Amino acid sequence: MTWALLLCGVVALVASAVAAGLWRRQQRLLRWTAAGMGETDAPLLPGSIGEIGQRVERALRAGASAQAGQARRLDSFLTAIDASPNGILLLDAQDHLQWINQTAAGHFGLDVQRDRDQRVTNLVRSPAFVEHLQTGRFDEGVSFPSPRGDTMLSVAVRPYGDSMKLVLSQDITARERSDRMRRDFVANVSHEIRSPLTVLAGFIETLSDLPLTGAERQRVLVLMRQQTDRMRNLVTDLLALAQIEGAPRPLSDTWTDVGELMSQIEISARASDRDRHHFELQAGEPAQLGGTEPELFSAFWNLVSNALRYTPPGGSVTAQWALRADGTGEFRVTDTGAGIEREHIPRLTERFYRVDGSRSRETGGTGLGLAIVKHVVQRHDGELLIDSVPGKGSVFRIVLPAFRVRARIPAPPRTRSEPVI
Incomplete structure (x- = not known):
């Protein structure tokens, strides 16, 4: 009995110790x-x-x-x-801003941190955007000016998740400007071609229906030839402009002699002007230009022909080439014409822009000459500069960068002892 009690006591002590250890482990x-x-x-x-x-x-x-x-x-x-070029807004079911990327912040004038959890219609108040968001018809996007008013935005809304919305914005300012220029271009071309066609149709009807004397018939034929030349010049300039815009950028390792360009310009100027102006050409230092010869000639000649066209008979036109101290090259055309008001100068290189439309048509201009010059100069990494004083004349300058200009060293004269090949 004693041993049994003792054994039970030992077992109880062991169980208690085990339980205490287990409890301590559990507590830890x-x-x-x-x-x-x-x-x-x-x-x-x-x-x-x-x-x-x-x-x-x-x-x-x-x-x-x-x-x-x-x-x-x-x-x-x-x-x-x-980093997306498109703006992205994430909206919750109540149209509160949950996330904004930097592009969207710029489009809508928002602050990425400050404007979170704000209702988007309290921040972007454009009526077109608010109406589009509230109608819930998101099959098509909506366009409207940005809050700053300097860009045009195209916005699309896409539902996702549990009544959430994804708002995508895109700056379409350049596309809108391009579309407007294309529409204006088509309208201008149609007008420019329709006008001489109308005149030709009238003359043809006159020749067909009325008995004219020899002198009258000759005068009508001269006027018809003028209108035909006007349409031909317009088509030629349109094709030249299209070819320039579609051609690859000219390389700078194909060299054209400036002296030869000056000779071609002088021949063309004297042939077309027929001594109506005092024309002077100053060839300057021998040099070569890196680029496309037909394009360079077209740019230089357009400046000269414009000056001859818009300078009254008896006036002076001077074309000169010079190497500048910084290594760049400058072609300058100076005339003593009527001059141009300052507000017109920034728009002179726009297609069909005319300071005086009636006078331009009388002189035979197509309205594309300076647009061609601008494109050629830009393609050759240069700059077109225009200065003019009303009543005193104008100065047009083409400045080409140094890497497209190099001085040409004249070949030494041959002596009698050198064989002629």
Whole structure:
């Protein structure tokens, strides 16, 4: 009996000790979980309690690693769409801003941080945008001026998720300007061609229906020839402009002699002017230009022919070439014509723009000459500069960069002892 009681006591003591150890392990594990688990390592405990702690720690670390990976992917995605050339707004079900990229902030005049969680219609008050957003019909986009008023925006709204919206914006200012220029160009070409055609039709009817004397018939034929020449010049300039715009950028390693260009210009000027003006050409230093010879001649000749056309008979026109101290080259045309008002100068290179439309048509101008000059100069990395004083005349200058200009060293004269080949 004594031994049995003793054994029971020992067993009870052992069980109590085991229970106390297990309780202490449980408390350490509970303290670790209360401290945040993932912030410190799990306590090293023996037995099943320790195994549970290690497994929990591994599961927490795997979950934290997956969450960090998702956060990195989200940051990478947001960084990518933040760099998009299109504006992007994310709206919740109540049209509050959840996220804005930098492009959209520029389009709508928003602040990426300050304007979050604000209702978008309180910030972007364009009536067209507000109506488009509220109607819920998003099959087509909407266009309206930006809040700053300096650009035109095209906006598309796409629903996603649980009543969320994706707003995409695009700056279409350049496209709108291009479309407007194309429409104006077509209208101008139609007008320019229709006018001489109308005159020709009238003359043809006159020749057909009325008995004319020889002198009257000759005068009508002269006028018909003038209108025909006007249409031919217009078509020629249109084709030249189209060819220049569609051609690849001229290389700078194909060299054209400036002296030869000056000789061609002088021959053309004297043949077309027939001594109605005092024309002077100053060839300047020998040089070569890197670029396309027909385009360079077209630009130089258009400046000279414009000066001859718009300078009254008896006036002076001077064309001169010079190498400048900084290595650039300058072709300058100076005339003593009527001059141009300052407000017209920025628009002179627009197609069909005329300071005085009636006078331009009388002189045979097509309205495309300076547009051709501008395109040629830009393609050759140069600059077109215009100075004019009403009543005193104008100065047109083409300045070409140094890498497209090089001095040409004249060949030494041959002596009698050198063989002539």
